Amino acid sequence: MISALLDIFWIPIGGFLSFLIFISAINKSIGVRKAYVNLLLRIFEYGRVSIETASKENQHFSVQNPKTDDKQGVQLVDDADSKEGTNGATLITRDAVLLPQAQEPAPEKPVSSKKDEINFDFEKCLDYVKSGVEAIIEDDVTSRFEAEELKSWNMLTRTNRHYEFISWKITSIWVFGFFIRYVILMPLRVLVCFVGVLFAVVSNSIVACLPFRFLRLFLASLAFKITFRLISSSMSSFIKFHNKQYKPTVSGFCVANHTSPLDVAILSTDCTYSLIGQRHGGFLGVLQRALARASPHIWFERGEAKDRHLVAERLKQHVSDPNNPPILIFPEGTCINNTSVMQFKKGSFEVGGVIYPVAIKYDPRFGDAFWNSAKYSMMQYLYMMMTSWAIVCDVWYLPPMYRQEGESAIDFANRVKSVIAKQGGLIDLVWDGQLKRMKPKKEWRENQQVEFANRLKSKLNQN
Structure with missing residues (x-):
């Protein structure tokens, strides 16, 4: 039975995969994904209108029948809430008081034999009490590692509010979409992803054996882009690149x-x-080893990655060769939910060389691209991506930037972070993304203690 099915389907499947590799090589699109995304937008809009209509009917029915259980009706999002952007709506408005700041070494002061006497006034610490209460209600860090809020339902079970049973039309669309995503799209996506990884293994193994460097570099670059175009196609990715004149061209x-x-x-497409x-x-190890056969990638062991001097030295060696492609780095060091940009590590900014800023903004309506590594494994995340509608995003290349004279890393x-945040419509935060895994640094607490003491002294002098 299986052999008979293979005899029937191997020709169309083989032709489909060959055509996919061909259009990936020439970097062309036949418009299927664009039409698919536009169709999804129309379906989402129809679902939004249907949900709002049903919600208003339920509210009207509840007014006429006060004894009806309110929980049975679908809650309608207020217009004010619907106007909130997807950039992480906040519950409260706060004045930033407790923020980590880079501290320059202060000059040594002569030791005074006279002790400063400070009369404590509780009113002077109310700002810190207020900041503490605000952090308990909603802090700036924790909300950046949760799924981005949606203004309307996108027909996915994991993001719904029990909307799929609001009417028979919505139920039919939801069931049909479930069938399309899990029965048709997911097997095809797994197949295309497997072909992409297999292509990387085979092509890079062949390219690595070529004796001529210029030919090896050209084919390695082509194989690199084809590999990731196939992998991105396996997620039904629809990517819009802006400002291509600023695309990275030389080592940096x-x-x-x-x-x-x-x-x-x-980005690698x-x-x-x-x-x-x-x-x-x-899975990642297979892909890493395949890419490293023909391209100058930098992979570290766990112990080596903690050695900053070793990492910096290898980065300098790489950027010193003009034939090497630019290094792709994510200075945040962890995944953020695409509503903000958090603290950039200074390592790559100390080495020198040109910096090519790039802003990436995903459209959460088609699927949540954020990877919560504390909650999902890599395979679970890939499963969620392959059962989403699509991956739709905008990528902005920004003008290259250089470190100015006298400017610290x-x-x-x-x-650079502020430029990326502004272009991508993201919130620029000063907090370290590693706070989701570790406690605040001792220096931050000490800096706030010094700041509080200085405020007390200044108010005492005023009196």
Whole structure:
């Protein structure tokens, strides 16, 4: 039975995969994904109108029948809430008081034999009490590692509010969409992803054996882009690149905000990069070893990655060769939910060389691209992506930036971060993304203690 099915389907499947590899090689699209995305937008709009209509009817029925259980009706989002952007709506408006700041070493002061006497006044610490209460209600860090809020339902079970049973039309669309995503799209996506990884293994193994460097570099770059175009196609990715005149061309650092492991695949469909990161096993390990056969990527063991001097030295060696492609780096060091940009690590900004900023913004209506590594494994995340509608995003290339004379690496990193946040419509935060895994640094607490003491002294002098 299985052999008979293979005899029937191997020709169309083989032709489909061959055609997919061909259009990936020439970087062309026949418009299927664009039409698919436009169709989804029309379906989402129809669902939104249907849900709002049913919600108003339920509210009208509840007014006429006060005894009806309110929980049975579908809650309608207020117009004020619907106007909130998807950039992480906040519950409260706060005045930033407790923020980590880079502290310059203060000059040593002569030790005074006279002790400063401070009369404590509770009113002077109310700002800190207010900030603490605000952090308990809603802090700026935790909300950045949760799924982005949607203004309307996108017909996915994991993001619904029990809307799929609001009417028979919506139920029919939801059931049909479930069938399309899990029975048709998912097997095809798994097949295309497997072909992409297999292509990477085979093509890079062949390219690595070529004796001529110029030919090897050209074919390695082509194989690199075809590989990630196939992988991005397996997620039904629809990518819009803007400002292509600023696309990285020479050796340096391409710096981008980080939402998902798919960021690498998204950016690599349009440009060749050298990747840097820790060695992995499993699926990622296979892909890493395949890419490293023909391209100058930088992979570290777990212990080596903690050695900053070793990492900096290898980065300098890489950018010193003009034939090497730019290094793709995500300075946040962790995935953020695409509503904000958090603190950039200064390592890549200390090495020197040109920085190519890139802003990435995903459309959450078609699927949540954010990877919560504390909640989902890599395979679980890939499963969620392959059962989503699509991956739709915008990528902006920004003008290259250079470190100014007298500018510290921290200031340079913050300047690049602010440019990326502004272009992508993201919130620029000063907090370290690693706070989701560790406690605040001791220096931050000490800095706030010093600041509080200085405020007390200044108010005492005024009196």
